[in-house]
Amino acid sequence: MCLALGEARAAGEGGDVPIGAIVARDGEVVAAAGNEREAAGDPTAHAEILALRRAATTLGSWRLTGCSVYVTLEPCPMCAGALVAARVDRVVFAAPDPKAGACGSLYNLCVDPRLNHEVEVVAGFAAGESAELLRSFFAERREPLAE
């Protein structure tokens, strides 16, 4: 999660909401990405989507069986759906997202037995550090009240 937080920090320094993700398999990092929605002008360029795409390129398969994804914020519906689509084994997220989280907050798409794959969800690892990173990002950008 330390590496994912590093990706999140780098995304924030580039002007994107600071969220980072890592894909690992057998204890090795396969792919890493930060959120690039603003930098790339791509609505799908969330950290998880980019990390999954990079992992598939590295591993030579869209099936990411045996992989775990570490992400600094609870995945949104798009990203939770992507974790299922990529057949990853596990997602570990730091801060919960009560407004859009789809791994336990609003939905839990990862553990729906009606879908053709289930992803184990582990929550709360380094949640405070991730939440503080997001809080300070938005606090810095909040415009002061007009006098």
Add this chain to the structure above:
Amino acid sequence: MCLALGEARAAGEGGDVPIGAIVARDGEVVAAAGNEREAAGDPTAHAEILALRRAATTLGSWRLTGCSVYVTLEPCPMCAGALVAARVDRVVFAAPDPKAGACGSLYNLCVDPRLNHEVEVVAGFAAGESAELLRSFFAERREPLAE
């Protein structure tokens, strides 16, 4: 939808599950894509994701306000979440997907007032033609519908 079905047919001829999508704005086609999961080895390369990414590149913004997406199969959770994330106005789909559909079948992520955007859903346009395309694809390959 005729153009989306053309993209679906081309995807099927390339060995991918035949699903196609179009993004349109003000009556003009902005982007088109077929499913490329197998061809690209990318778990996120569903037709809708690719079409949204291409539309964002063409329009120079990740916010696809004013856009409608036409897709031959009801979007899965990842793709329905992407439609919300991209802020499109409307999705029109052909065949329903009772196994993974997230625009009315298993979920309806597009019209959840808790999320920060809602997408109008129109269903059933050219459903028979799309369903037949999928049925014949899987019949030829004797594989279950699993995308």
